Amino acid sequence: MNRLLQGDVGSGKTLVALEAMLHTVESGWQAALMAPTQILAEQHYLNFHRLLAPLGISVALRTSARSENTAMPLFDKDAPGIIVGTHALLYEGTNFQKLGLAVIDEQHKFGVLQRAKLIEQGDAPDVLVMTATPIPRTLHADALRRPRCLDPLRKTGQPRRNPDSRPRHGQAPRSRRLRPQATRQRPPGLHRLPLVEDSEKLSAKSAIAEFEKWKTLLEPHTVGLVHGRLKPEEKEAVMSRFRDGSIHALVATTVIEVGVDVPNANIMVVENAERFGLAQLHQLRGRIGRGEHKSFCVLLHDPKAEDTAKEKLLVLEKTSDGFEIAEADLRLRGPGDLVGTAQTGLPPLRLGDIFSDAGEMEFARESVRAVLAKDPRLHAAKIWRSAISSNAPSEPSPPRQVDSSKSCQPQAVPLEWDEMSLRKIILIVDDEKNTRDGLRDALEDHFEVYVAADIAGAMSVVETEKPDVVLTDLRLAGESGMDLAEKVLKLPKPPLCIMMTAYGSVDAAVEAMKRGVYDFVTKPVNIDRLEILIQRALRERDTRKENEELKQQASRRSGLESMIGQSGPMVEVFDTIKQVAPSRATVLIQGETGTGKELAAQAIHTLSPRAGKKFIAVHCKAFSAQLLESELFGHERGAFTGAFERRIGRFEQANGGTLFLDEIGEIDENTQVKLLRAIGERTFERVGGNQTLQADVRLVAATNRDLAKLVAEGKFRDDLYFRLNVVQITMPPLRSRKEDIPLMVQAFLKDSAKENSKPYRDMSPEAMACIINYDWPGNVRELRAAIEHAVVMSGTPKIGVRDLPASVREQTGLSLLNTPAAGALNLHQTETALILRALEESAGNRTEAAKRLGISRRTLHRRLKDLKTIRS
Amino acid sequence: MPFAEALRAIHFPESFHQRDAARARLVREEFFGIQLILQARKARWHELPGAAKKARGKLIAKLESALPFSLTASQHSVIAEILTDLRAPPCA
Numbered sequence: 001m002n003r004l005l006q007g008d009v010g011s012g013k014t015l016v017a018l019e020a021m022l023h024t025v026e027s028g029w030q031a032a033l034m035a036p037t038q039i040l041a042e043q044h045y046l047n048f049h050r051l052l053a054p055l056g057i058s059v060a061l062r063t064s065a066r067s068e069n070t071a072m073p074l075f076d077k078d079a080p081g082i083i084v085g086t087h088a089l090l091y092e093g094t095n096f097q098k099l100g101l102a103v104i105d106e107q108h109k110f111g112v113l114q115r116a117k118l119i120e121q122g123d124a125p126d127v128l129v130m131t132a133t134p135i136p137r138t139l140h141a142d143a144l145r146r147p148r149c150l151d152p153l154r155k156t157g158q159p160r161r162n163p164d165s166r167p168r169h170g171q172a173p174r175s176r177r178l179r180p181q182a183t184r185q186r187p188p189g190l191h192r193l194p195l196v197e198d199s200e201k202l203s204a205k206s207a208i209a210e211f212e213k214w215k216t217l218l219e220p221h222t223v224g225l226v227h228g229r230l231k232p233e234e235k236e237a238v239m240s241r242f243r244d245g246s247i248h249a250l251v252a253t254t255v256i257e258v259g260v261d262v263p264n265a266n267i268m269v270v271e272n273a274e275r276f277g278l279a280q281l282h283q284l285r286g287r288i289g290r291g292e293h294k295s296f297c298v299l300l301h302d303p304k305a306e307d308t309a310k311e312k313l314l315v316l317e318k319t320s321d322g323f324e325i326a327e328a329d330l331r332l333r334g335p336g337d338l339v340g341t342a343q344t345g346l347p348p349l350r351l352g353d354i355f356s357d358a359g360e361m362e363f364a365r366e367s368v369r370a371v372l373a374k375d376p377r378l379h380a381a382k383i384w385r386s387a388i389s390s391n392a393p394s395e396p397s398p399p400r401q402v403d404s405s406k407s408c409q410p411q412a413v414p415l416e417w418d419e420m421s422l423r424k425i426i427l428i429v430d431d432e433k434n435t436r437d438g439l440r441d442a443l444e445d446h447f448e449v450y451v452a453a454d455i456a457g458a459m460s461v462v463e464t465e466k467p468d469v470v471l472t473d474l475r476l477a478g479e480s481g482m483d484l485a486e487k488v489l490k491l492p493k494p495p496l497c498i499m500m501t502a503y504g505s506v507d508a509a510v511e512a513m514k515r516g517v518y519d520f521v522t523k524p525v526n527i528d529r530l531e532i533l534i535q536r537a538l539r540e541r542d543t544r545k546e547n548e549e550l551k552q553q554a555s556r557r558s559g560l561e562s563m564i565g566q567s568g569p570m571v572e573v574f575d576t577i578k579q580v581a582p583s584r585a586t587v588l589i590q591g592e593t594g595t596g597k598e599l600a601a602q603a604i605h606t607l608s609p610r611a612g613k614k615f616i617a618v619h620c621k622a623f624s625a626q627l628l629e630s631e632l633f634g635h636e637r638g639a640f641t642g643a644f645e646r647r648i649g650r651f652e653q654a655n656g657g658t659l660f661l662d663e664i665g666e667i668d669e670n671t672q673v674k675l676l677r678a679i680g681e682r683t684f685e686r687v688g689g690n691q692t693l694q695a696d697v698r699l700v701a702a703t704n705r706d707l708a709k710l711v712a713e714g715k716f717r718d719d720l721y722f723r724l725n726v727v728q729i730t731m732p733p734l735r736s737r738k739e740d741i742p743l744m745v746q747a748f749l750k751d752s753a754k755e756n757s758k759p760y761r762d763m764s765p766e767a768m769a770c771i772i773n774y775d776w777p778g779n780v781r782e783l784r785a786a787i788e789h790a791v792v793m794s795g796t797p798k799i800g801v802r803d804l805p806a807s808v809r810e811q812t813g814l815s816l817l818n819t820p821a822a823g824a825l826n827l828h829q830t831e832t833a834l835i836l837r838a839l840e841e842s843a844g845n846r847t848e849a850a851k852r853l854g855i856s857r858r859t860l861h862r863r864l865k866d867l868k869t870i871r872s
Numbered sequence: 873m874p875f876a877e878a879l880r881a882i883h884f885p886e887s888f889h890q891r892d893a894a895r896a897r898l899v900r901e902e903f904f905g906i907q908l909i910l911q912a913r914k915a916r917w918h919e920l921p922g923a924a925k926k927a928r929g930k931l932i933a934k935l936e937s938a939l940p941f942s943l944t945a946s947q948h949s950v951i952a953e954i955l956t957d958l959r960a961p962p963c964a
Binding site: 001003005007011012015016018019020022023024025026027029051052054055057100101124126128349350351352353357360361363364365367368369371372450461464465 | 874895896898899900902903904906907908911912923924925926927928929930931932934935936938939943944947950951954955957958960
């Protein structure tokens, strides 16, 4: 909780605070109340003690005078539930055990840092700040930082009359006109002075001298004197005589400003009233009028006082509402430094005026609130700039009137976050000022508009603000809008360009469109049409962007994601792919059939800058020698029998992209020569053609044969081999990375179930063991087919061994024993496989299975038990 | 209006309108900064741990029964509001 409790003098704020403190104590926490003066702290202490002693709640007091004042119980750090004190609470020796609530009385009497220090004493205690007159800083921050609310504690427990406050020019004797009424009723009065001793510098009157004067004037009534130089017990003695009526009038300094409760005091004279703050005067005035008699407060001031000082006194005459007085105080004194510690005075603003720009402050408040709601950590810093420069109501608003009922109403309608962030930026470039300004006025409602008069100005805006649309005149004084368009369109992320042109130069504008300008409008510009054009252009661009993103997403899926594996050999493969992909280097992928060579080639393409272009795969083994040549390089019409028309070869098709040549070891020597040239010089001719063609192709080749051996045997050209073998990737066979099998099985189970419209079924442990034990000569391709077979064949909740293809089942069975080089297998696995198979074939009948295995039922039982232990 | 343009315009305005627009732009930036600090501070306050004070109100009841007067409606409503806050964790 962090609340401000605002209520007029005598409205019962202390009682409310006491109840909050009691609630805190009952919950097992301590509560502290910090009062601004010793008198007030002691008064709170005595009241609390009187009320709470019967309830068994201990109250402690801590003030700086504690050592002198032995009559007051000292702060007891062991057990007090409630601690009352002055600033002394903030300093060493006050070890709060478990501070749960910090109450700050008469907020305006403490500095910002003092308040913060008390709050720091606990582990994030709740905070209740009490005041009759909120300090300007708080009032201002509050008006801005809703929903921190001002509690409507306006009505008092008993009806009380507000003192009739009258500012009076001049000196004390003129106020003696009040004397006859006062003396007739014999009511105690209060006479207040700003300073206790003579001070030439401040031309203030001495309370002591004044006391002597009033003593004579009020004869035969008794007059008392209270000031800050008195010892606490002396002060208390005078106050207590004043309370019980043995002193009729009191001459005092501001030591009695707050909280001192003397019900029958009903006349107050404040000298040098212009020296006091509004809040302080309101507080002083609150000391009288607590009884049933009508009360008077006379505010004496220097006739030469400044106008603001006089205005201050008039406010007091006009109203007794603490909130209104605080507002007037804010207006007269300024809000203080909202982000620093000064509580009044002008804030260190460079330009803004807290009053005349009140609307702007409201706008800023609402905008920041919207920003923080969406982005509490302020990641999108750019948005602030857009929010700041956005086109919101910016007319200076009139100064706010003193009217508490309207004080918290926002005055500007802020932009919504989405509107701010989505507001498109338009740059208008025209050498005629009137056109620029006219267009800006027209477009400002829907866009964030920047203007420039020439190409240099336009380019600087383009660089800093990254506009979405550049609207330029074709003719700029001495320059051409076409030049600007060309510059802008060359940028990596070019904005849309729209050309404005006079009637006579439409041809030039059409020419501009051919060069990439989106559209043109003729002058004089029809604003409605222009707006529609801009909106349409932006929509088209957004759609295009979205399409590209979707395409990219789709293509990313065939990257490394499609290759499954966590084993060492596969991680090595992934690393090499990631490293080699961004380059243009030719890659040779070697590996057994079915190890995923084409997937690797696709991944290289997807992760390369060529990802947006084509990936063309050619399976060289599928073509005869002549056909392969034609397939790769294309042919001219009539080049050979059956060549009825020109054919574009794969090299040409893959221009800018990647060409994947699978089974490269199968191509004949003639094609090898042509291929060598195509790779080395990047030139080739179509079959039967004379024209030399060029293609920018990244080549990835793959083979399941040992190319180096073919080279040694003279079956493959060594120069081509070297060209191809720039980077080599060897795809590991599945049997050498069996730890990847479970992962693959899961993925294939899902895929196969989906493709065959079957429910997803898990693999039984037995079947999984079977799969792991198989040596997969056909590698991943074979595994994938086997899983699909199992998914289609299975009718049970879990896929069992019997659902697997026969080849897999058989090899993991007895035939396993005949596999000599099964490096990955061991005796335990083989035994497990045999036991499982025996159990399955005997439909779970253990006696039968034991018979098949040639062991006793007891042995089988023991082996199964061992098996379970190992698994678990 | 971009910041650079506003700076130029406030020093060398071509018209009163331009001067006012530039000023409004700069004031907005200034106030935005103040508000960011204030509201970010307040948000930090809300992140403090705090603890709910969930007393059942026996002590308050005892106190009120011992008072020689009864509380006004507005005092009651303010107390209720504060107690609601005290019961709600964390600092609300």
